[in-house]
Amino acid sequence: MNLSNVQLHNSFQSKNVIKVITGIHNTNIYQIAQIAKAADLAKASYLDVIANTKVVKFLKSFSSLPLCISSIDPIDIYNCISAGADLVEIGNYDTFYNKGVYITSFELVELIKEVKYLVGDIDLCVTIPYYFDLNEQIRLAQLLECLGVNIVQTEGIFTHNIHSLPKQLSVLTNSLSSSLLSTYFISKSVNIPVITSSGISSIFASTAINCGASGIGIGSAIRGRHNIVSMTKYLNEVKHCMFTNRIDLYQVKDYISINNISEQILSL
Template identity: 60%
Template sequence: MNLSNIQLSNSFKSKTVVKVITGINNTNSCQILKIAKAANLANATYLDVVANPRIIKLLKICSSLPLCVSSIDPMDIYNSVVAGADLIEIGNYDVLYRHGIYITSTELKILIKEIKLLVGNIDICVTIPYHLDLVEQINLAQDLQNLRVNILQTEGFFIKNALKNLSSLTDSLSASLLSTYCISNNVDIPLIASSKVTSIFAPMAIYFGASGVGIGSTVSEKSSVIDMVNYINEVKNSISIYNFTHDSKLSNTEISFFGVSAFNKEQ
């Protein structure tokens, strides 16, 4: 499925997408502009920002990159599109998870239909909730394809303070990669892996069927724009080198270390 934004469509087709996330709740203009400057200098694919019209208008002046807004609030998304957002993302469910709320497939599809009525034909990315089992994730992904969603995103386990625990980080990333593999074999929509992905693991996401990665916290933790640029370039280069030297699909045998069955379109 093609995206209406040609720049984004080409990056997804070549599996070289690097989305830079400034933070779904981050409205600090100075910090956002700092990250945006680094993303521009590193020629990242696009920016993922808070659904805030003021931030969107500011970035439209200062950044040449396509802007994605992330929210689960239809009106926030609508107002951001009016302000100039280039695509939207329904996801970042952490605010729900913190309150013990887990969105269902039915609720998500109803939300998407409502948002599509508000925003028309703008490109839409939807995050597949991690708490659904793999069969449910695949079924949801196929339903979203039928709803003409343009991009899917996988997420890992929601774990409080996960960044402080290497084991938690690894578990979260493994869950995201497994979802990426299973979903990518059952739909024709490009996928982004974005849970705890680093420059070291970015090629693994492509190997598991993703068309790109989303990076956020590791970038924002850098102290200077130059450090941010260097890190974004690290991720880009690791993906480019991988794409040049490898086939980006796993076999069923290679996935077996997860201890689960792989789900393929052919089955």
């Protein structure tokens, strides 16, 4: 592992990374400021924000946390790095999925090459698409490592109506059936850090670490809170759960049984 940002390098080495996601389409400056302040107070690892130069400059004016911008547009990425962003994430393919478009490994690699040409040796994270089978995900992760990608991230199953599902079902569908499974196998196949995202909450934070993740991405669970105090409290809860309330796979099965959730959900 080799990250140019020393602050992030140390967090990834310790496997205690908490990435706070303000929302890849979120330009609500008031909410972004609240989330950023809570992340600072809770000593999260870094912020992940929309690729918008105004948002980048605003956050860099008061937040001490490293700032990651998420985009699939090379020009937006270049402009945000010029505005002061510290690292780049290629992922959040929701725009594609909404149009029924699924990027191929070849297209993703070409996009990464273009981004690296534009921004040089900036720290780079790439999300592995969930719809590749596990063998393809592993091969892609290994190729990304060879290309100089610093971090890979796993994602959960994309579901249009995920917010209309029961709470337990949405968590299990998004996280356990896809993102955690990918984390487990990819982390054993590469020497770069893996972040688990897509629906991860405090209850499954430690499970992600047990599956080989170096950290987690927290987004919707934070944005659903309406003030800095509750956001900070939740992030501190996540940090606590990552290391003191570890849940192994047997405990997860018990959780499913107690809540009468069919184990077939895990195969979705």
